[in-house]
Amino acid sequence: EMVVTQSPATLSVSPGERATLSCRASLSVSTNLAWYQQKPGQAPRLLISGASTRATGIPARFSGSGSGTEFTLTINSLQSADSAVYYCQQYNSWPLTFGGGTKVEIK
Amino acid sequence: EAQLVESGGGLVQPGESLRLSCAASGFTFSSYAMSWVRQAPGKGPEWVSTIHGGGGGTAYADSVKGRFTISRDNSKNTVYLQMNNLRVEDTATYYCAQRSTFSGGSFDYWGQGTLVTVSS
Numbered sequence: 001e002m003v004v005t006q007s008p009a010t011l012s013v014s015p016g017e018r019a020t021l022s023c024r025a026s027l028s029v030s031t032n033l034a035w036y037q038q039k040p041g042q043a044p045r046l047l048i049s050g051a052s053t054r055a056t057g058i059p060a061r062f063s064g065s066g067s068g069t070e071f072t073l074t075i076n077s078l079q080s081a082d083s084a085v086y087y088c089q090q091y092n093s094w095p096l097t098f099g100g101g102t103k104v105e106i107k
Numbered sequence: 108e109a110q111l112v113e114s115g116g117g118l119v120q121p122g123e124s125l126r127l128s129c130a131a132s133g134f135t136f137s138s139y140a141m142s143w144v145r146q147a148p149g150k151g152p153e154w155v156s157t158i159h160g161g162g163g164g165t166a167y168a169d170s171v172k173g174r175f176t177i178s179r180d181n182s183k184n185t186v187y188l189q190m191n192n193l194r195v196e197d198t199a200t201y202y203c204a205q206r207s208t209f210s211g212g213s214f215d216y217w218g219q220g221t222l223v224t225v226s227s
Contacts, residue, residue, distance in 0.1 A: 032211070034213035034214070042219075044152060044217055045217070046215050046216070055215070087152060089214070091211060091213060094166055095166075096154040098151050098152045
């Protein structure tokens with residue numbers, strides 16, 4: 001089973017600053033990786049697919065990069081509304097697997 | 108825009124069964140694979156199962172294989188998850204999610220979820 005590991009577990013960032021989240025896959029997933037945002041009491045929401053393609057309606061402040069086993073989600077000009085847990089997920093092979101999440105807190 | 112509405116969750120005892128439903132609208136249902144993803148309290152999401160748009164192919168997580176069955180009725184724009192022999196560890200919020208194809212793609216749209224609690 002493909003293991004997906006996220007770091008850090010928690011990230012505390014000031015408004016207006018940049019947040020950098022990491023995701024690592026145990027084997028290459030090419031660019032078959034997605035990022036989701038989840039706020040308390042809500043379903044996850046797709047932010048990025050194909051490692052770097054923003055989903056419909058996602059602000060340009062959110063950007064994804066990487067391929068193979070190393071991926072990054074960058075949130076520029078952090079806003080209070082960005083406080084959430086962020087998950088990465090690989091869809092290169094079955095079973096489809098998620099990382100453990102990074103909680104982004106606003107200072 | 109796609110809308111997904113789950114129903115059928117509830118409190119059951121270990122060993123019992125439950126059937127979840129997910130009603131879809133806003134897109135051509137039969138053109139998309141559909142999945143179930145669950146999330147235990149305080150944990151990350153876990154993929155459970157996926158079914159092909161035409162219903163001809165299915166995939167399951169090892170943790171539910173042999174106990175859960177995914178199906179769909181394209182005439183009703185609905186996907187189902189039949190859950191048998193439920194265990195305490197199946198307690199979670201169950202989400203249905205749209206996926207572009209059976210064997211590829213992210214979970215593009217999610218429902219609001221339905222809570223399943225397995226407890227004696």
